[in-house]
Amino acid sequence: xxxxxxxxxxxxxxxxxxxxxxxxxxxxxxxxxxxxxxxxxxxxxxxxxxxxxxxxxxxxxxxxxxxxxxxxxxxxxxxxxxxxxxxxxxxxxxxxxxxxxxxxxxxxxxxxxxxxx
Numbered sequence: 001x002x003x004x005x006x007x008x009x010x011x012x013x014x015x016x017x018x019x020x021x022x023x024x025x026x027x028x029x030x031x032x033x034x035x036x037x038x039x040x041x042x043x044x045x046x047x048x049x050x051x052x053x054x055x056x057x058x059x060x061x062x063x064x065x066x067x068x069x070x071x072x073x074x075x076x077x078x079x080x081x082x083x084x085x086x087x088x089x090x091x092x093x094x095x096x097x098x099x100x101x102x103x104x105x106x107x108x109x110x111x112x113x114x115x116x117x
Contacts (some may be wrong), residue, residue, distance in 0.1 A: 012036030013019035019083065021072040024058055024097045029053065034067040039085070041097075061104065065091055082107070 017034035024030050031042040033075060039062075042055040065087030072081045082096045093109040 016067060017070040019070050019072050021081040021083075021115055023072070023081050023083065025099055030058070031071055032070060032072075032083060034070050034085075037063050037066055039070075039108065059104065063087065065089055 003113040012035040015033050015035055019032040021030055021032065022028060023032060023091070024043065029044040031044055033042065038060060040060045041058045043058050045054045045056060047053060054111050063085065066089075067085055069084075069086040071084040071086075073084065074081045080097060080099075082094055084092065084094055086092045090112040091109070092112065093106050095104050095106050097104055
């Protein structure tokens with residue numbers, strides 16, 4: 001019996017989710033794109049004219065799992081937005097951007113299949 005195994009070496013190019021928020025800083029506007037298992041963070045820079053904008057890639061991260069949903073929220077104690085990522089296998093994580101270290105941290109993570117109580 002023949003078995004076939006298919007693997008791709010290309011990053012996903014289709015966008016499954018997008019969020020407009022202030023993720024990297026309180027005065028910065030960001031566009032967050034979920035492309036399969038890749039999370040891309042762009043900074044939106046206003047140009048000279050009122051209609052001219054440009055995108056600059058800030059960071060790109062590979063997530064273990066296909067990203068199904070990206071939501072933003074802002075805790076009362078924070079000046080920036082946090083992101084809630086949900087994957088196809090019911091894993092989730094909350095991520096935030098640390099301006100001082102210019103890196104992403106994960107304050108919370110879990111699995112919706114796990115039972116509590």
